[in-house]
Amino acid sequence: MELFKIKAFGLLAEKLQASEFDFPYHKDTEQLLNALKESHPELQSSKFSLAVDKNLVQQNTGLNGNEEIALLPPFSGG
Amino acid sequence: MARKPKNIFVEGAISPEKIATSIQHHSEKTDIGAHSIFLGQVRADEKEGSVVRAIEYTAYEEMALQKAFEIREAVFEKYPLTCMHIYHSLGEVKTGEICLFVFTSSKHRKVAIDACEELVERIKKELPVWGKELLENGETWKVNT
Numbered sequence: 001m002e003l004f005k006i007k008a009f010g011l012l013a014e015k016l017q018a019s020e021f022d023f024p025y026h027k028d029t030e031q032l033l034n035a036l037k038e039s040h041p042e043l044q045s046s047k048f049s050l051a052v053d054k055n056l057v058q059q060n061t062g063l064n065g066n067e068e069i070a071l072l073p074p075f076s077g078g
Numbered sequence: 079m080a081r082k083p084k085n086i087f088v089e090g091a092i093s094p095e096k097i098a099t100s101i102q103h104h105s106e107k108t109d110i111g112a113h114s115i116f117l118g119q120v121r122a123d124e125k126e127g128s129v130v131r132a133i134e135y136t137a138y139e140e141m142a143l144q145k146a147f148e149i150r151e152a153v154f155e156k157y158p159l160t161c162m163h164i165y166h167s168l169g170e171v172k173t174g175e176i177c178l179f180v181f182t183s184s185k186h187r188k189v190a191i192d193a194c195e196e197l198v199e200r201i202k203k204e205l206p207v208w209g210k211e212l213l214e215n216g217e218t219w220k221v222n223t
Binding site for chain 2: 007009010011051054070072073074075076077078
C-alpha cells in the first residue's frame with residue numbers, strides 16, 4: 001500500500017479543506033502523526049485524536065497500510 | 079440473545095411525536111415499572127456577540143454506531159434494564175428543538191434513572207459527533223463542558 005485514505009471531521013475537515021485525503025504510508029501512528037503535522041501545519045495548533053479502524057489510538061500502533069485512519073477533533077455531540 | 083448495532087441517528091430534530099410514540103410502544107411491556115427519559119434541547123447561547131440559532135451535527139457515523147453499540151452492551155450488562163433507546167440528531171436542529179433522546183426502562187426507578195444518566199454522559203464523551211453552532215451572525219464549533 002502506497003497511500004492511506006485519511007478522513008477528517010468537524011473543525012479539522014474545515015481547516016484542512018477536505019473530509020478525506022490521500023497521504024503516504026507510514027509504519028506506525030507516531031510517524032504518521034509527525035508527518036501529518038509537518039505537511040499540514042494547521043494540525044500543530046489543533047487538538048485532535050487519531051482513530052485506526054474506528055478505535056481511538058492510545059499508544060503508538062503499527063500500521064500495514066490497509067487501515068482506515070481518521071482525525072477526530074474533541075467530540076461535541078448531544 | 080445477541081443484539082446487533084442499531085442506527086441511532088435521526089436527520090434533523092427529534093419530534094415530540096416520535097417521543098410520545100416511543101413511550102406508547104412500551105405500554106404492552108407490563109413488567110416495566112419505571113421509565114427515565116433524557117432530552118437534549120438546543121440552547122440559544124450568546125456567542126461571539128451573536129446568538130445561536132441552530133446546531134448542525136455531523137458524525138463519523140460508522141465509528142459512532144460501533145461505539146454506541148459498545149456503550150449499549152456495557153450498560154445492559156451493568157443494569158437490569160428492560161429497554162433502552164438512543165436517538166441523536168444529524169444535520170440542522172434549531173434552538174428549542176430536541177437533538178438527543180435517551181430512554182431507559184426497568185422494573186424500578188433507580189435502575190432506569192442511573193442507567194439513563196450513565197448513557198447520556200458516555201454518549202456526550204465517547205461518540206464521535208460534532209456540533210457546529212450556527213449563529214445569527216457567523217458560526218462557531220461547539221465545545222462540550
